[in-house]
Amino acid sequence: MKVVFLGTPDFAIPSLDALLQANFDVVAVITQPDKPRGRGHKMTPCAVKKFAMDKGLDVHSFTRIRRKEGVEFLKSIDFDVMVTAAFGQILTQEILDIPKYGCINVHASLLPKYRGPAPIQWAIIKGETETGITTMKTERGVDTGDILMQEVTPIYPDETAGELFDRLAGMGGDVLIKTLQGLEDASITPVAQDHDKATHFPMFAKEDGKIDFNKTAAEVHNLVRGVNPWPGAYVTLGSEILKVWKTEIIREKATRRPGTMVCCDSKNGVIVNTSDYQIALREIQFAGKRRMEAAAAMCGRELNTSEAFE
RNA sequence: CGCGGGGUAGAGCAGUCUGGUAGCUCGUCGGGCUCAUAACCCGGAGGUCAUGGGUUCAAAUCCCUUCCCCGCAA
Numbered sequence: 001m002k003v004v005f006l007g008t009p010d011f012a013i014p015s016l017d018a019l020l021q022a023n024f025d026v027v028a029v030i031t032q033p034d035k036p037r038g039r040g041h042k043m044t045p046c047a048v049k050k051f052a053m054d055k056g057l058d059v060h061s062f063t064r065i066r067r068k069e070g071v072e073f074l075k076s077i078d079f080d081v082m083v084t085a086a087f088g089q090i091l092t093q094e095i096l097d098i099p100k101y102g103c104i105n106v107h108a109s110l111l112p113k114y115r116g117p118a119p120i121q122w123a124i125i126k127g128e129t130e131t132g133i134t135t136m137k138t139e140r141g142v143d144t145g146d147i148l149m150q151e152v153t154p155i156y157p158d159e160t161a162g163e164l165f166d167r168l169a170g171m172g173g174d175v176l177i178k179t180l181q182g183l184e185d186a187s188i189t190p191v192a193q194d195h196d197k198a199t200h201f202p203m204f205a206k207e208d209g210k211i212d213f214n215k216t217a218a219e220v221h222n223l224v225r226g227v228n229p230w231p232g233a234y235v236t237l238g239s240e241i242l243k244v245w246k247t248e249i250i251r252e253k254a255t256r257r258p259g260t261m262v263c264c265d266s267k268n269g270v271i272v273n274t275s276d277y278q279i280a281l282r283e284i285q286f287a288g289k290r291r292m293e294a295a296a297a298m299c300g301r302e303l304n305t306s307e308a309f310e
Numbered sequence: 311c312g313c314g315g316g317g318u319a320g321a322g323c324a325g326u327c328u329g330g331u332a333g334c335u336c337g338u339c340g341g342g343c344u345c346a347u348a349a350c351c352c353g354g355a356g357g358u359c360a361u362g363g364g365u366u367c368a369a370a371u372c373c374c375u376u377c378c379c380c381g382c383a384a
Binding site for chain 1 (some may be wrong): 311312313314315316321322324334335336337348366379380381382383384
């Protein structure tokens with residue numbers, strides 16, 4: 001089958017790679033255009049573009065694929081199926097009607113739950129114990145199309161979004177291939193989603209990484225996992241921002257009001273009260289410094305336990 | 311040229327402004343105390359102060375080069 005692949009970030013790479021490994025004919029790869037990224041704001045291509053160019057594929061970028069230029073490009077090439085994976089642009093019906101086998105989307109949740117652009121992170125933040133990959137027919141709505149295949153995987157208690165992201169990205173490639181093969185031999189029947197059970201979560205705002213110690217220790221722990229590595233959890237102490245990369249719930253009841261420190265020294269690290277239990281900040285990072293064990297950080301810096309995190 | 315912080319012992323930091331003996335906390339090693347210890351006491355080892363050049367009687371410190379790490383912002 002001749003495939004046109006639309007994807008942008010890291011998550012999409014294993015899917016594209018799986019297509020190549022399975023000898024699908026990837027006739028074109030479409031990504032978001034280069035943007036100024038990183039320190040220095042240098043123009044940088046997205047992950048999929050870099051990968052695809054390394055593989056010698058035909059790569060195109062459109063600010064809006066739905067505009068005339070993009071539509072005309074798609075109509076000008078010969079292909080059978082379109083695959084989207086974290087592409088980041090909404091397609092029009094006109095575009096969806098172009099390929100004979102339609103358009104397939106790879107989504108990193110068990111739809112209809114966790115629709116939207118950040119399903120992996122939100123599943124962790126909400127304390128889910130399992131998630132998965134869903135392939136579906138792409139519709140004009142966001143993640144609303146009929147389900148083709150679904151595979152489940154557990155979310156481990158201390159797993160971070162980054163770790164889960166890597167696993168799901170890999171699974172996404174596998175499920176995508178099975179889905180395409182199923183479509184070819186007509187062994188898959190699309191099933192409509194139960195829209196009443198749908199949940200939708202937005203893209204993260206920078207503030208979403210801020211820890212609220214008025215929540216429970218479990219909720220704090222899930223937030224820290226869910227926003228690691230991006231955008232990263234943080235607390236403020238006075239005017240200073242402290243990023244928190246790893247936490248551990250301590251099975252001791254909180255001793256004082258949420259946000260206050262139980263202790264902070266080079267033996268025990270930093271332990272903070274939440275609304276129920278205590279939580280240890282295991283791996284932290286001060287501005288300008290690299291991330292480090294909390295106990296190590298306390299060797300060269302003293303915090304005052306009378307201060308509280310906000 | 312988006313803004314900014316940093317590189318000093320195994321770890322985390324101070325010292326740099328104002329040039330003049332390499333410091334602190336932790337770890338580590340040895341000894342002591344103790345029924346015992348992750349606790350306490352005593353002692354030791356461990357540094358080419360990122361890199362290259364310059365100024366100087368003298369540079370971690372002042373000037374310039376290069377490399378690397380990181381926060382914000384995107």
